[in-house]
Structure formats: structure tokens, C-alpha cells
Amino acid sequence: MANANxxxxxxxxxxxxxxxxxxxxxxxxWAEWCMPCRNLAPIVDSVADEFAGKAKxxxxxxxxxxxxxxxxxxxxxxTLIIFKGGQxxxxxxxxxxxxxxxxxxxxxxA
Numbered sequence: 001m002a003n004a005n006x007x008x009x010x011x012x013x014x015x016x017x018x019x020x021x022x023x024x025x026x027x028x029x030w031a032e033w034c035m036p037c038r039n040l041a042p043i044v045d046s047v048a049d050e051f052a053g054k055a056k057x058x059x060x061x062x063x064x065x066x067x068x069x070x071x072x073x074x075x076x077x078x079t080l081i082i083f084k085g086g087q088x089x090x091x092x093x094x095x096x097x098x099x100x101x102x103x104x105x106x107x108x109x110a
Contacts, residue, residue, distance in 0.1 A: 005048035007058035011067040017058065019086040024055040024108040026101065029072075029079040031063050036095050037078040043098045044080075047105065055105050084108045 009017050009027060018025045028044045030037035048057035062069040062077060072081060072088070082090040082104055090104045 003045040003048055005052045005057060006045060007056060009058040009060045009065070009068070011065045014060070014065075014068045017056070018083050021056055021083070022085055024051075024089070024105050025083045026051075026055060026057045026105060027081045027083065028057075028059045029062050029069060029074045029077055029081070030059055031061060031077055034077050040078045040080075040095055043096075043101065046098055047101050050102060051105055054109060082108050 007017060018027060026044070026047065028037075028040070030040070044057060044059070051057065060068055062074055076093050078094065080092040080096065080101060081088055089108045092101070092104070
């Protein structure tokens with residue numbers, strides 16, 4: 001992950017980084033072998049830059065972090081979940097446009 005605004009979330013830090021965060025957090029559940037995930041990565045990077053300081057953006061590699069993936073019922077990737085105050089406020093499965101993701105984060109921040 002080359003983008004400084006995109007964090008790496010893991011089984012170990014998910015509670016502190018995502019669930020304990022008061023601001024909106026966009027979590028991209030992905031895997032290295034997933035081509036749609038790779039295609040979505042530049043959009044996630046762009047959203048992270050646009051919302052820097054207003055929302056946290058990060059990725060969970062489901063192959064390395066199975067506990068978090070299982071806890072949130074990730075059965076297909078890419079899956080994007082927006083959390084706020086430890087609660088799921090929006091979930092997208094599959095490739096989404098930047099505008100859809102940005103609108104959902106803006107709505108969660110309101």
C-alpha cells in the first residue's frame with residue numbers, strides 16, 4: 001500500500017483503529033489474488049485522499065485476517081463497509097464508483 005492515507009487494518013488492530021473510532025471509517029476487505037479488488041484500489045486511494053482528516057480509510061487482507069472477515073460475514077470481495085462509532089452504517093459488495101463511496105462517507109459523517 002503506497003498511499004499514506006490508507007491504513008492497514010488487521011485482526012490485532014481492528015478494534016482500536018476501526019471500532020473505537022468516532023469518525024467514519026471505510027474498510028476495504030480485499031485479497032491479493034482478487035482482480036476486482038485490484039481495480040477498486042485506485043478508487044479507495046482517491047477516496048482516502050479526498051477524506052483525509054474527515055474519515056479514516058483502510059484495508060483488511062482477508063487471507064491474513066480471517067477473524068475480522070468472519071466476524072463481519074465477508075463472503076465476497078471486494079466488500080466495503082463504512083463504520084461509525086463501532087457500528088456498520090453502510091455495506092457495498094463488488095466494484096463501486098467513487099461517487100457512491102464518497103456520498104456514503106459524507107452521509108455517515110453528517
